[in-house]
Amino acid sequence: MEVKKYKDKQEVAQQFSEHLSSLISKNGKVNVALSGGSTPKAIFDYMAENKERFDWHKINLFWGDERCVPPEDSESNYKMTVDHLISKIDMPETNVHRVQGENTPSAEATRYSQLLSEKLPVVNGIPQFDMVILGMGTDGHTASIFPHQIDLWHSEQLCEVAQHPESGQNRITLTGKVINHAKEIVFLVTGDGKQEKVAEIIHKTETAQEYPANLVAPQNGQLYWYLDEKAAWNL
Ligand code: 6PG
Numbered sequence: 001m002e003v004k005k006y007k008d009k010q011e012v013a014q015q016f017s018e019h020l021s022s023l024i025s026k027n028g029k030v031n032v033a034l035s036g037g038s039t040p041k042a043i044f045d046y047m048a049e050n051k052e053r054f055d056w057h058k059i060n061l062f063w064g065d066e067r068c069v070p071p072e073d074s075e076s077n078y079k080m081t082v083d084h085l086i087s088k089i090d091m092p093e094t095n096v097h098r099v100q101g102e103n104t105p106s107a108e109a110t111r112y113s114q115l116l117s118e119k120l121p122v123v124n125g126i127p128q129f130d131m132v133i134l135g136m137g138t139d140g141h142t143a144s145i146f147p148h149q150i151d152l153w154h155s156e157q158l159c160e161v162a163q164h165p166e167s168g169q170n171r172i173t174l175t176g177k178v179i180n181h182a183k184e185i186v187f188l189v190t191g192d193g194k195q196e197k198v199a200e201i202i203h204k205t206e207t208a209q210e211y212p213a214n215l216v217a218p219q220n221g222q223l224y225w226y227l228d229e230k231a232a233w234n235l
Contacts, residue, residue: 001202001223001224001225002222002223002224002225003202003224003225003227003232003235004224004225004226004227005227005228005229005232005235006227006228006229007228007229008190008228009039009042009190009191009228010042010046011228012039012042012043012188012190012226012227012228013042013043013045013046013047014046015226016043016186016188016226017043017046017047017050017053019186019224019226020032020047020054020131021053021054023130023131023184024054024055024058024059027130028058029058029059029060030058030059030060030130030131031060031062031119031120031121031129031130031131032059032060032061032062032129032130032131032132032133033062033063033064033129033131033132033133033174033179033182034061034062034063034077034081034133035063035064035065035077035133035134035135035143035188036063036065036066036067036077036080036135037135037137038190038191039135039188039189039190039191040080040081040084040133040135040188041080041084042190043188044080044081044084044085045084045085047085047089048084048085048088051088051089051090056089056090056091056095057091057092057095059091059095060095060096060119061086061095061096061097062097062116062119062129063077063078063081063097063098063099064132064133064134064143064173064174064179065077065099065143065162065171065172065173065174066078066098066099066144066171066172067101067144067169067170067171068101068102068103068105068108068161068169068170068171068172069101069102069169070102071098071100071101071102075169076101077099078098078099078101097115097119099112100112101172105161105170105172106161108172109157109160109161109172110159112158112159113157113158113159116159116178117158123181124181126158126177126178126181127158127178127181128178128181128182128183129181129182129183130182130183130184131182131183131184131185131186132174132178132179132182132184132185132186133186133188134179134185134186134187134213135187135188135189136187136189136194136213137194138193138194138197139165139211140197140210140211140212140213140214141211141212141213142187142212142213142216143173143174143179143212144162144164144171144172144173145160145162145173145175145176145212146162146163146164146165146212147165147210147211147212148165149162149163150210150211150212150215152173152175153175153176153212153215154175154176155175155176155177156177157175158174158175158177158178159172159173159174159175159178160172160173160175161173176215176216179216180215180216180217180218180219180221181218181219181221182218182221183218183220183221183222184218184221184223184224185216185218185221185222185223185224186224186226187213187216187223187224187225187226187227188226189225189226189227189228189231190227190228190230190231191228191230191231192230194231195231195232195233195234195235196234197211197213198225198227198232198234198235199234199235200214201213201214202225202235
């Protein structure tokens with residue numbers, strides 16, 4: 001585990017972009033699972049402003065979770081990524097593998113699981129990402145696995161249908177089976193209200209056991225935490 005602390009969201013964005021750029025240079029082609037939320041927005045804005053640093057033809061985009069809404073819905077993680085990144089770069093459409101939030105949730109969880117098995121290298125029977133980007137909510141959720149459904153993390157499936165605890169909104173989420181199989185997992189955690197849980201997870205306290213984000217532990221890969229000052233406050 002490598003913990004990297006930066007001043008603010010913008011510095012996290014700059015430093016993470018350099019990390020991704022060097023991974024692409026090293027690997028030649030990367031399969032990346034994106035997260036949603038406000039932190040990635042700042043990352044995507046920075047990457048779009050510095051788009052010449054990336055060979056977009058070498059990046060295949062997937063999503064770690066998606067809301068079960070149409071792709072043009074303001075809630076869609078795919079739409080956020082299009083607005084802040086994809087619409088501003090020269091990325092082949094064939095490199096973009098969105099979760100089809102407009103589909104019936106259970107059917108889409110199955111479809112996306114099959115897509116991962118087709119598009120990603122399968123190692124020891126499980127599709128393997130080069131990098132999975134994750135955020136963490138103030139409740140300790142990650143991807144779309146929330147504390148009230150923490151058992152979804154241990155599913156034998158690659159993708160599951162989850163529900164947001166307040167809104168009940170259906171989500172498609174990767175499970176721990178594929179997330180922890182990645183070569184790299186990068187937590188991008190910024191903002192208020194997370195510092196205690198970040199410290200509990202990194203220091204492996206007993207209270208952390210109820211947080212899905214605490215279950216992120218790559219079997220053979222590397223785990224990075226990119227934190228701003230607010231999220232790293234208690235470290
Ligand atoms: C989503 C995200 C979610 C996000 C966290 C943190 O679909 O909402 O995937 O898991 O990563 O809620 O979001 P912020 O970066 O906005 O704090």
